Amino acid sequence: MFGRSKTTNEKLAEQAALPAREGAKNRPTPKRREQEAARKRPLVETDRKAARTADRAKRREQVAKQRQAMLTGDETYLPARDKGQTKRFIRDYVDARWGIAEFMLPVMLIVLALSFVRQPWAMLIVFALVYGLILAAVVDTFLMWRRVRKKLTEKFGEAAVQRGDGFYAAMRAFQMRRTRMPRPVVARGEYPA
Structure with missing residues (x-):
């Protein structure tokens, strides 16, 4: 407090006298005042x-x-909606299986082309394809979710299955495999353990 300040040469000589220790900080702890001044920024930027x-x-x-x-x-x-072990498990399970729902878009394109044909047999095929495919996809997705929920409960416990996980699995199942985000990281038939 009352002593004289050291010159630069004296500080360098003092640092050279103390060898650097492995695993140590090797520098003095900065003062709180200096740390706070370094972090200080204006609340509203001027520029x-x-x-x-x-x-x-x-x-x-x-x-x-x-x-x-x-x-x-x-x-x-x-993103938050895709984070977590349970979401990864759901994604991997849905990506590992073949599902009816993922083929809805290509089939609907065929149905659209058939709907331009104004023949009774074409309308019957369109009707059967549309409603039959939707019903089959919904049933397949429902059964898939029941299996996924059972496996999730076995692996992570009842508390791990949260509200909205079924919708997450269904929405992923209804997308074509190439368009799914996050991208599939497992191959077909490579179910999560």
Whole structure:
């Protein structure tokens, strides 16, 4: 407090005298006042244009990380609706199976083409395909969810199955495999253990 301050040469000589220890910090602890001053920022930025640009760049970077996670299945940057062990289990189970619901879009394109044919037999085929496929897909998806729920309960316990998980599984089952996001990481028939 009352002593003289050390010169730069004296500080360097003192640092050279104390060898660097492995696993140690090897520097003095900064004062709280210095740490707070380093963290201090204004509540409202003075240069709004620069702040908006920085915010946009940060948001763009976050979206890019999230998009990459959707392609690779990286759990850290996935959106909240896709995070967690149970969601991964549901995704892997749905992606491992062949389901009727995933073929609805291609069949509906055929139905659309047949609907332009103004023949009674074509209308009968359109009617049977549309309603039969919808009924079969709903029943198949319902039975799939019951199996997934049973396996989820066995693996993670009753508390792990949350409200909305069935809808998550159904929506994934109704998408064509190529268009599913996050992308499938398991092959067909490779069910989760």
